[in-house]
Amino acid sequence: MARPPRNPRDTATSKGKFTRRGLILGGMQAGFMGLLALRMRYMQVDQADQFRLLAEENRINIRLIPPARGEIFDRMGVPIASNEPAYRITIVREDAGDVDEVIARLKELVPLDPAELERALAEMKRSAPFLPITLADRVTWEDVSKVAVNAPALPGITPEVGLSRSYPLKEDFAHVVGYVGPVSDYDLERIEDPDQLLRIPRFQIGKVGLESKMEDQLRGKAGARRVEVNAVGRVMRELSRREGEAGANLQLSIDHRLQNYILARLGNESAAAVVVDCKTGDLLGIGSAPAFDPNLFVRGISVADYRTLTENDHRPLASKTVQGTYPPGSTFKMVVGLAGLESGEIGPESTFYCPGHLDVSGRRFHCWKRGGHGHLNLEGALRESCDVYFYELAMRIGIEKISDMANRLGLGVRHDLPMSAVAQGLMPTKAWKREVRGEEWRIGDSVNASIGQGYVLASPMQLALMTARIASGKSLEPRLIKSINGVEQPVLGDVPLGINENHLRLVRKGMYAVSNDRRGTGYGSRIISETIRLAGKSGTSQVRNITAAERRAGVTSNADLPWNRRDHALFVNFAPFNDPKVAVAVVVEHGGGGSSVAAPIARDVAMQALFEGDPPLDIYPAKDREKISAQQERLREMRPPEITERKSRA
């Protein structure tokens, strides 16, 4: 680049210009640097506090510590719902190095579910490399130890332990305690202002039963730890820690041995049995059969298992003791009898004549005994379960008095029990029928109600409570939770029912006759021990009438009908007669006759409750002993050994 010769004057002017412009440019640069310095001063000195605060917020993160869920025990202190360590195997991608290689090695040691593995690998791609991803959940201790021993060959793989709900007694408490499951979006939507804990993925909350009803007490309070995190959320160190508060432990009134016996005794029937303590109202046993294993739900039940449960016509998922309502049938006759006595309409010796039927406004109501019972007083009517006696009585006193007495005995009333779907049952009144059915009450309705049919509905729990109230004369309330965190819960209703004791005594006498008089409907299931006498009442409630067409076709008894149209068998009893301790109600759905099917179950359950184990054989009539012995033997074998062991210790 040759340059033409330069004019010296030219050079001088250009140099002068350069100096001027250079000073301008240099001045601009200096000015801008001054601006930068001012800005820096403004941010670092004037606004420093504000930015410091923001920096702290950036750095500190609050992490929740899930509390241990409250445990549930039976009245002996045996765990029903506990938290057991659940082992899982996790992998941290960045520590593992060659993930495929490590997983391949792990596969040789521990069985890995391919579907689970696929999910884990997909999750791994999405999440940060330092976050642990679960490869296998609910791993056995054996597999965990295998992994631990081979740790050097498995970089990035860690066995982790968490707490998971477990129900060691499986089916026995399925309907009482229910089960927990991971929080769902649906749960979160339902709850106003949800606890932060619920935001923890897979956090377990009560879904059904006691677990759900007592959720607030069982859950406990979250702990928190302040951790220093970096920008991607990796925990660098823990700054402070505040432990959470474990949930409250609950002790139930139920005796796990009795509960287990009930489930075993009900066997394959679709049935319910409830045992109430006549002194306190404690529910000693409350079993619904068939049941299901709640542990299946905690793990997440498979579609196939769930279908098996829903398609079973014996409805294992239904809690028949409190949710199921049945026409109480003849077990309702004590209510009508008491209502009659209290109203003054009848006395102990008042009799009605039973010709085998009663015609009411052009409709004929039959007694179960076609030939009739002849003249009967209340005791006789209860003993032989004469229908006509109660038809006559109901027509005289009217439905309102019966309904009122039923309510006083706990029927048609919602009891405050921490179980799912506790039914109120139904005790009809004239007003009820007008309101709900839009029809006037008819005399025939009263006649039907007098024998626990028609509109009358009660749950097995209510029937047991009714029996306990009759036996004790006290207005007992059912109690399921004996203590919370060791604090004994109050016994409610330890006050007189307000029914004339003589009237109660008459009704009890009638019930005594049912079980101990040769003519009684429960005589076949009697107890011969002088000190322990049973008093009971049978009931057989029709699901529907045998039609005329069926009768012509030769169907005359229940056994000829398909299962789901047979009568429900009911029996209520209390024992010992002289000093009632337990009251029992048994309902066997479509079981047939109350005295033949339900009575033996009610007797066995009551004896089991009284003796807190298998009763001695000599309380049974001699001819039954062999059968009873065989049955005891059979049931003992069915029950898990740990329960019989515990029983022998107790």
Next chain:
Amino acid sequence: MSYLEYTVKTVPSGLRKIFYVNWPLALLLTAVASVGFLMLYSVAGGSFNPWAEPQMKRFALGMVAMFVIGMVPIWFWRNLSGVAYAGTLVLLIFVEFFGTVGMGAQRWIDIGFMRLQPSELMKIALVMLLAAYYDWLPTRKVSHPLWVLVPVLMILVPTYLVLKQPDLGTAVLLMAGGGAVMFLAGVHWGYFAVVIGAAIGLVATVFQSRGTSWQLIKDYQFRRIDTFLDPSNDPLGAGYHITQSKIALGSGGWAGRGYMQGTQSRLNFLPEKHTDFIFTTLAEEFGFVGGASLLILYALILLFCISSAMANKDRYSSLLIFGVTTTFFLFFAVNMSMVMGLAPVVGVPLPLVSYGGSAMIVLLAAFGLVQSAHIHRPR
């Protein structure tokens, strides 16, 4: 050699040149680079790896380059200006087609021991060419439209190529650096007024083009501008850089949290903590005192360079020194404005401090030219 119109006899020769090196400048450069080593050591969590040690090696290499270049007479470099520009332009076109794209923007060529970014070289080559051009051009023609158009094209061609990469930061630096040389050469005020007016018009047009079929810049560039104007818009997305950078810087306070105590940088809240955002670490750990000290070091470098340029009677030398100095100034001014939330995030490193190979070596080579001009100044 036109240089001979000045007396060359007084120009030092041989090893004696060592005594004529602008030693204060070399010392200041080392001081700034040392600040960089200190910070890179800190952000690596108190370790020379992975940043501080390679950076030191590169600095040593760069210093050697500076001295070697400085020993070579300035007229040699002046005669090479055209070749340097043409060669860099070829490289720039080459990477357009064959270069590797990293971080979604700058293109580079892997030349073995380092990644060469031709756009870095261009900043210096452009200044060299413009200085040579105005050295050659008789001063009365400087403001003639035709003679103004030539250097404008010299600036716009590489700017266009860099903008296509796309590297907005370097494009701005090229334009501003080139413009500064033209301004110093004495181009009429009017042209600058027109260009600035046109630039404002262009910005308006660019904003107009948003969302239309003829959109002039990329969506992410728009978003950066948006978040610059209001970082709280998108605190975890594109605004994250600015917000976190301001938090780190502001939380430093007067004297800082202490060396290696900066929580924000140590915990990775700072993006690019070792490159473009390294100043925030310094400001967090050493506070206003540290930040202002670095600013003063930079100011001293500018001062020594500018006084050297002013004192130099050779037109090429003075234009070159001032051009390089202005480019250097633009580097740290844009970077600091960026981390302080005064300018959008454009991806300009903090010169001599940020981790980065080619920028450091190119910059030191440029200071080699400054040294050469200083040593071989007519006396």
